[in-house]
Amino acid sequence: xxxxKLIYFxxxxxxxxxxxxxxxxxxxxxxxxxxxxxxxxxGEGYARAFAQPxxxxxxxxxxxxxxxxxxxxxxxxxxxxxxxxx
Amino acid sequence: xxxxKLIYFxxxxxxxxxxxxxxxxxxxxxxxxxxxxxxxxxGEGYARAFAQPxxxxxxxxxxxxxxxxxxxxxxxxxxxxxxxxx
Amino acid sequence: MTxxxxxxxxxxxxxxxDSAALAAELSAGRTDIGAMVTFTGLCRDENGAxxxxxxxxxxxxxxxxxxxxxxxxxxxxxLIGVAVVxxxxxxxxxxxxxxxxxxxxxxxxxxxxxxxxMDYLKTxxxxxKKEHRADGGDAWVEARAxxxxxxxxxxASGQVLPHK
Amino acid sequence: MTxxxxxxxxxxxxxxxDSAALAAELSAGRTDIGAMVTFTGLCRDENGAxxxxxxxxxxxxxxxxxxxxxxxxxxxxxLIGVAVVxxxxxxxxxxxxxxxxxxxxxxxxxxxxxxxxMDYLKTxxxxxKKEHRADGGDAWVEARAxxxxxxxxxxASGQVLPHK
Numbered sequence: 406x407x408x409x410k411l412i413y414f415x416x417x418x419x420x421x422x423x424x425x426x427x428x429x430x431x432x433x434x435x436x437x438x439x440x441x442x443x444x445x446x447x448g449e450g451y452a453r454a455f456a457q458p459x460x461x462x463x464x465x466x467x468x469x470x471x472x473x474x475x476x477x478x479x480x481x482x483x484x485x486x487x488x489x490x491x
Numbered sequence: 492x493x494x495x496k497l498i499y500f501x502x503x504x505x506x507x508x509x510x511x512x513x514x515x516x517x518x519x520x521x522x523x524x525x526x527x528x529x530x531x532x533x534g535e536g537y538a539r540a541f542a543q544p545x546x547x548x549x550x551x552x553x554x555x556x557x558x559x560x561x562x563x564x565x566x567x568x569x570x571x572x573x574x575x576x577x
Numbered sequence: 578m579t580x581x582x583x584x585x586x587x588x589x590x591x592x593x594x595d596s597a598a599l600a601a602e603l604s605a606g607r608t609d610i611g612a613m614v615t616f617t618g619l620c621r622d623e624n625g626a627x628x629x630x631x632x633x634x635x636x637x638x639x640x641x642x643x644x645x646x647x648x649x650x651x652x653x654x655x656l657i658g659v660a661v662v663x664x665x666x667x668x669x670x671x672x673x674x675x676x677x678x679x680x681x682x683x684x685x686x687x688x689x690x691x692x693x694x695m696d697y698l699k700t701x702x703x704x705x706k707k708e709h710r711a712d713g714g715d716a717w718v719e720a721r722a723x724x725x726x727x728x729x730x731x732x733a734s735g736q737v738l739p740h741k
Numbered sequence: 742m743t744x745x746x747x748x749x750x751x752x753x754x755x756x757x758x759d760s761a762a763l764a765a766e767l768s769a770g771r772t773d774i775g776a777m778v779t780f781t782g783l784c785r786d787e788n789g790a791x792x793x794x795x796x797x798x799x800x801x802x803x804x805x806x807x808x809x810x811x812x813x814x815x816x817x818x819x820l821i822g823v824a825v826v827x828x829x830x831x832x833x834x835x836x837x838x839x840x841x842x843x844x845x846x847x848x849x850x851x852x853x854x855x856x857x858x859m860d861y862l863k864t865x866x867x868x869x870k871k872e873h874r875a876d877g878g879d880a881w882v883e884a885r886a887x888x889x890x891x892x893x894x895x896x897a898s899g900q901v902l903p904h905k
Binding site for chain 4 (some may be wrong): 414489
Binding site (some may be wrong): 585595596597600604605607608609610611613614617618619620622625643671682683685688691692695727 | 759760761768774776777779780784786790834835847851852855856859
């Protein structure tokens with residue numbers, strides 16, 4: 406799979422320890438939910454950030470996605486808590 | 492009955508020909524509806540102004556009233572079409 | 578600084594007004610307002626046929642009736658502040674006729690109270706519009722059935738009204 | 742002069758803004774607007790505990806997502822114009838965080854579209870608030886269940902959403 410840019414916001418960013426990275430996703434990681442599971446295994450910060458995967462939101466190439474959204478063709482995948490703007 | 496001030500607005504004023512007058516109401520005129528009936532008999536302008544009494548609104552001492560509202564104690568009675576402010 | 582009482586501003590005037598200054602007046606010196614809604618109603622002319630809109634009003638009652646509506650809105654939605662300005666006299670296309678400003682802690686109260694005030698102003702404040710057309714003709718504006726219907730939804734939700 | 746196309750203004754910026762200037766920009770030179778609603782969301786501090794509110798955002802997506810919401814509002818309510826400005830960075834109590842302006846022929850469309858936009862901005866625009874307290878502590882603001890519920894009423898009325 407091609408290299409993707411991963412971005413984290415708010416307390417996900419704080420728990421993971423950085424706001425941005427690039428990653429080459431292993432084969433078998435084809436949806437948002439699968440990507441979250443894979444990221445949880447990357448270390449303590451990731452495990453804490455994704456401890457409650459149900460409340461984490463994701464956007465693929467700047468559009469909101471759902472757990473079953475396919476990653477195919479994604480260049481930029483962002484993870485963040487529920488939004489509190491407005 | 493005491494003297495009352497009668498005020499007319501918009502097309503009621505135009506049809507009647509003046510915006511304000513004082514009147515001594517005859518005995519037996521105790522509600523808004525009775526006053527309207529009495530005014531209709533005062534001449535052609537009044538008859539035209541109150542031709543459709545259902546759509547004419549009235550206020551007694553600057554508060555909206557209904558056809559059955561008693562006139563007792565009224566000092567200022569206003570008649571006008573449905574309002575079109577805002 | 579936090580003011581203890583809700584602010585209430587009611588004005589009926591011939592002069593043009595500045596709705597932004599009105600909103601600023603309502604919120605000045607406060608940090609307890611979370612949401613403000615400013616509604617402005619403008620004199621509209623889609624095709625150049627309107628020369629001027631003339632607003633007749635019932636002096637005295639106009640201020641009193643709007644004051645009653647503002648008091649009702651403040652208590653019904655626990656507003657921090659409310660302001661209503663309504664013009665009378667000649668008004669040209671593009672000019673403001675009316676402004677309503679509501680201030681509250683959360684947005685829903687400000688939205689609902691502003692909508693309520695406009696629905697009531699349309700059907701209960703003693704103002705009457707006459708259109709003077711560019712071709713020299715004139716005509717009184719008729720009340721819209723949809724305005725009366727809009728007011729009915731507040732009536733249906735428990736509001737006791739002074740008339741109808 | 743009557744502009745043929747609806748005006749759309751979307752801004753995401755760190756600097757304070759003037760909501761009245763925004764409304765004036767939207768209505769400049771037009772006489773076809775009958776109703777304008779301006780909503781402003783302010784940084785609230787009821788008891789002096791808040792020093793500053795910090796707004797983090799997703800650059801690029803914030804503008805795009807608000808743009809999508811604005812386009813949806815224009816088509817759904819046939820708006821004449823819409824403007825949304827949302828700030829990021831540090832915001833002090835009493836300052837504006839967000840403004841939404843809607844312009845339409847009749848008032849109901851302007852009210853509903855402004856309310857819709859605010860409901861969506863709260864739950865769908867990528868911004869996150871962190872409160873820095875006067876006592877030195879800080880905490881991320883949690884999403885309100887009532888905001889999610891407010892959005893659901895638009896979903897229930899037929900709106901197809903990009904997520905959830």
